[in-house]
Amino acid sequence: MIGKTLRRTLLLRTCGDCDIDPEHLLEVFADQRQRFVAVLRGFGPNDWAAPTRCAAWSAHDVVRHLCDSTPAIAAGRDNYMFDVTAGFDPRTTPGGWLTASADESPAATLGRLAARTEELLALARDRLERGQRFDVRLPYGPMDWTVLTLHIFWDSWIHERDVLLAQGAEHSTSGDATGYATAYGLFLAAAVARMLGEKVRRKLTFGGDGGGTFDLDSRRAVTLTFARATVAGRGAPQVADVLAGRAETAAVLGDLPDATVAALMRLADFFNTPSRRAGGR
Numbered sequence: 120m121i122g123k124t125l126r127r128t129l130l131l132r133t134c135g136d137c138d139i140d141p142e143h144l145l146e147v148f149a150d151q152r153q154r155f156v157a158v159l160r161g162f163g164p165n166d167w168a169a170p171t172r173c174a175a176w177s178a179h180d181v182v183r184h185l186c187d188s189t190p191a192i193a194a195g196r197d198n199y200m201f202d203v204t205a206g207f208d209p210r211t212t213p214g215g216w217l218t219a220s221a222d223e224s225p226a227a228t229l230g231r232l233a234a235r236t237e238e239l240l241a242l243a244r245d246r247l248e249r250g251q252r253f254d255v256r257l258p259y260g261p262m263d264w265t266v267l268t269l270h271i272f273w274d275s276w277i278h279e280r281d282v283l284l285a286q287g288a289e290h291s292t293s294g295d296a297t298g299y300a301t302a303y304g305l306f307l308a309a310a311v312a313r314m315l316g317e318k319v320r321r322k323l324t325f326g327g328d329g330g331g332t333f334d335l336d337s338r339r340a341v342t343l344t345f346a347r348a349t350v351a352g353r354g355a356p357q358v359a360d361v362l363a364g365r366a367e368t369a370a371v372l373g374d375l376p377d378a379t380v381a382a383l384m385r386l387a388d389f390f391n392t393p394s395r396r397a398g399g400r
Contacts, residue, residue: 129298129347131269131306133260134340141247141265145240147295148272152236154291155279159229167225172281172365179225180217181278186231187216189275192239192268194255201270202256209258210390243268259310259341269303276300277363280356292356294347297329301355302345304362308386309337317382321375326352364390 130138159182167179176184191200201207220228246264254261257270276296283290309319323333331348335341353371360366364387372380 129302129345130343131266131302131345132340132342133262133310135342137263137266139265139269141243141268143295144265144269144272144299145243145247147293147299148268148275149236149240150293151272151276151279151296152232152240155275156229156233156236158283158288159232162225164225166286169286171285173278175214176281178282178286179228181282182225182228182232183217183220183223184213185275185278186220186228186235187213188271189232189235189239191271192243194264194267196253196255198255200256201258201267203258205256207258210392259307259314269299270307272296273300273303273307277304277359277365280360281365290356292329294328297327297355297359298331298345298347301325301329301359302333302343304359305333305335305383306341306343308362308383309335309343310341311386311389312382313337313341315385317378317385319379319382321379323375324350324352325355325358326350327354327356330355362387364388 128138129140162178167177169178171178171181173181191198194200206212223231253264255264255267257267276292277300279292280290305323312319318337320336320338323335325331325333329347330350330352332346332350334344334346336343357366357371361368361371362383368380368384368387372383375383
């Protein structure tokens with residue numbers, strides 16, 4: 120059970136310090152993983168073999184991917200796991216990681232996911248207690264290691280939906296988890312757009328549990344400020360799906376200016392290029 124709620128504002132930026140309350144983020148991450156592991160314990164052989172929203176991956180493949188990506192939380196200054204300048208491609212590189220566990224059983228995968236999650240979240244909490252701060256490489260440049268944890272959480276939350284929604288199951292999640300995932304999805308989408316020369320300056324409002332106001336500015340560096348609020352409008356989970364290339368844009372982002380939609384969809388367009396079929400996302 121999460122002991123506190125997401126603070127009123129969440130600040131992410133590619134130039135300057137971020138303000139993400141990492142202790143609370145780790146609580147939310149732990150809650151998300153524990154809930155997903157509990158669901159996976161009820162899976163039978165057909166569930167593990169079922170297709171997901173990732174065209175090339177079964178449910179078992181997705182969970183094996185989470186086992187591969189979660190250790191990034193332990194990254195030190197010299198870690199280049201997600202560094203595009205070192206050859207990382209999110210459409211293909213994760214598929215290569217899966218070769219090491221190709222013969223692993225679902226039970227072994229699930230045990231590995233649960234154990235790695237607990238181990239690495241404990242390591243992250245220890246870092247926070249010691250006040251340890253350093254930068255790691257993310258696809259859009261160097262960021263504090265706590266932002267890497269947010270990146271891994273976003274990936275985990277999206278992939279949980281990839282598995283469950285494809286099977287017609289409910290994705291039970293907290294508003295805090297949705298808020299973090301939607302905010303980071305917007306931040307990442309804007310960072311990718313800026314790398315391609317497209318800039319966004321817009322205040323966006325998304326509804327539902329985990330929604331609120333997302334103030335995005337990528338004219339110089341990328342800055343996103345999220346203020347949690349109960350508002351009407353398009354649902355935040357659906358926005359996170361669209362930005363990750365999991366859903367059509369028209370119903371969710373269709374009333375935004377064309378230039379804003381085009382910029383924010385660069386990340387989704389990249390994920391959905393043909394090379395994705397080689398394994399990834």
